[in-house]
Amino acid sequence: MxxxxxxxxxxxxxxxxxxxxxxxxxxxxxxxxxxxxxxxxxxxxxxxLPGLVDIHTHGALGRDFTEGTQTAFDTITRFAVRHGVTSQVATLFTMPMAQILRCIQFARGYRRHPQGAQILGLHLEGPFISPERCGAQASDAVLPIAPETYAPLLAQADAIRMITLSPHCAQAEQMVRAFCQRGVKVAGGHDDGYEPMIAKCFDTGMRHAVHLFCAMSSARFRQGEKVAGLTEMALLDDRVSVELIADRAHTTPALIALACKCKPADKVCLVSDMLSVGGLPPQEEPYSIRIPGVEKALEVEIGPRSAKLAGSNHNAGGITALDRMLRNMVEDGVPLEAAARMATENPALAIGARQKGRIEQxxxxxxxxxxxxxxxxxxxxxxxxxxxxxx
The missing domain is CATH 2.30.40.10 (Urease, subunit C, domain 1)
Incomplete structure (x- = not known):
C-alpha cells in the first residue's frame, strides 16, 4: 500500500x-x-528526512561485515534501521586478500533482510594503507600498492563502492586512476603523506577522505620545511569530501566547527565507523574482535563515547549511531538542516548514490x-x- x-x-x-x-x-x-x-x-x-546514509560502518551487536555471512549482514542492517539508517556501505577491515575476495563474493549475492538497511556496496578500508598509520587495523595484513597486488580487486570492482588507500605510497596515483576508471570512489586515509603526493592523488581522482583528524597525516617538518598532510590538504581542497565521526571522542566540537568552516556545505559527511561492539553493553573484560585471516584479535573496551584499544585511551572505532551524531551536531550549535544534510545527501553524493539522500519526486x-x-x-x-x- x-x-x-x-x-x-x-x-x-x-x-x-x-x-x-x-x-x-x-x-x-x-x-x-x-x-x-x-x-x-x-x-x-x-x-x-531522507533516510540516513552510513558510508563507513563495520558492524554492530557483536557481528562484523568481514564475516561475510547472512547472519552478520542481517544483524547489522536490522540494527541500523532502528537509528534511521536506510542505506549502508559495508566497510571491511584490512585482512588477507583471500578473505576480502570471499566477502566480495558474498556481498554480491546478499539478499537484503526485509527489515534491514540496504547495502550499497563495499568500502575496503585497506589493505593499501600505511603501516605507520594503521590505527586499530592489522599492520601484518597491509599490502604495498602495486598493479599486481590490487589487480584481484579491480576484477571485482562492480561490488566495491569505495576503497581507502594511503596517498603517500609509491604507486598511489596509478592505483587511484585505475579504480576511478572502473567507477570505484577512491578515498584517502590511514596515511603518512604530505603535500605533493597528496595533491597528485586529488588531481587524479581521489575525492574523499575518511575519518578526518583520525589516523591520517597532518602538518609536520620534512627536510627542514613545514609541509601539510592529508588533514590540511583535505580541508583545503573543495573537490574533496570528508568524514566526521561526531561522537565527541574522535572529533570534539571545536574540530567539527573547523571542518564545517573550511569545507563547502555539501562536502561534510557524518559516519559512524561503528565496530561490531556497537550496541553492546560495557563489560569488565575487553571484547575480542576477530577479523578473518588475522591472527591477533582486536581487544577493545567500551567507553562512554567510543571503543578504546584495551588498556589504553586510544580510540579503536565508533559505537555511536548516526541519529545520535545528528543530535550531537545540533546540541553543539550546527543548524539542524545542515546536520541533516551531512547524514543524508552528502554521504550519498560522496559515493555517487544519486537516488538517495534527498526528498524529491x-x-x-x-x-x-x-x-x-x-x-x-x-x-x-x-x-x-x-x-x-x-x-
Missing amino acids: AIMIKGGTILSGGEKRENPGLFLKDGKIAGPAQAEPARILDAGGGYI GLDADICILDQDLQVRYTIIAGEVVYQKEV
Missing part, C-alpha cells in the same frame, strides 16, 4: 520546509498527496521520521515501513 506522510517539517538539501503531504508509491517519492488509498503516518511536531522512497527531540519514530525503505518506535 502507498504511504502518505502528513504534518511535520521536511529537512532536505540543507533546507527546511513545511510538509504539504508527502506521498510514497511503488518505492518512489511521488510528490504531494494523491487521491487513492494509503497508510497515513503522522509526523506532526517532528521532522521528515522520483527518488527512492527512503525516509526517516524524527520526533521533536530528534528521536527516530519511523524508518521507511522503498516505501515500506521497516521500523516503528514503540510508544
Whole structure:
C-alpha cells in the first residue's frame, strides 16, 4: 500500500520546509498527496528526512561485515534501521586478500533482510594503507600498492563502492586512476603523506577522505620545511569530501566547527565507523574482535563515547549511531538542516548514490521520521515501513 506522510517539517538539501503531504508509491517519492488509498503516518511536531546514509560502518551487536555471512549482514542492517539508517556501505577491515575476495563474493549475492538497511556496496578500508598509520587495523595484513597486488580487486570492482588507500605510497596515483576508471570512489586515509603526493592523488581522482583528524597525516617538518598532510590538504581542497565521526571522542566540537568552516556545505559527511561492539553493553573484560585471516584479535573496551584499544585511551572505532551524531551536531550549535544534510545527501553524493539522500519526486522512497527531540519514530525503505518506535 502507498504511504502518505502528513504534518511535520521536511529537512532536505540543507533546507527546511513545511510538509504539504508527502506521498510514497511503488518505492518512489511521488510528490504531494494523491487521491487513492494509503497508510497515513503522522509526523506532526517532528521532522521528515531522507533516510540516513552510513558510508563507513563495520558492524554492530557483536557481528562484523568481514564475516561475510547472512547472519552478520542481517544483524547489522536490522540494527541500523532502528537509528534511521536506510542505506549502508559495508566497510571491511584490512585482512588477507583471500578473505576480502570471499566477502566480495558474498556481498554480491546478499539478499537484503526485509527489515534491514540496504547495502550499497563495499568500502575496503585497506589493505593499501600505511603501516605507520594503521590505527586499530592489522599492520601484518597491509599490502604495498602495486598493479599486481590490487589487480584481484579491480576484477571485482562492480561490488566495491569505495576503497581507502594511503596517498603517500609509491604507486598511489596509478592505483587511484585505475579504480576511478572502473567507477570505484577512491578515498584517502590511514596515511603518512604530505603535500605533493597528496595533491597528485586529488588531481587524479581521489575525492574523499575518511575519518578526518583520525589516523591520517597532518602538518609536520620534512627536510627542514613545514609541509601539510592529508588533514590540511583535505580541508583545503573543495573537490574533496570528508568524514566526521561526531561522537565527541574522535572529533570534539571545536574540530567539527573547523571542518564545517573550511569545507563547502555539501562536502561534510557524518559516519559512524561503528565496530561490531556497537550496541553492546560495557563489560569488565575487553571484547575480542576477530577479523578473518588475522591472527591477533582486536581487544577493545567500551567507553562512554567510543571503543578504546584495551588498556589504553586510544580510540579503536565508533559505537555511536548516526541519529545520535545528528543530535550531537545540533546540541553543539550546527543548524539542524545542515546536520541533516551531512547524514543524508552528502554521504550519498560522496559515493555517487544519486537516488538517495534527498526528498524529491522520483527518488527512492527512503525516509526517516524524527520526533521533536530528534528521536527516530519511523524508518521507511522503498516505501515500506521497516521500523516503528514503540510508544
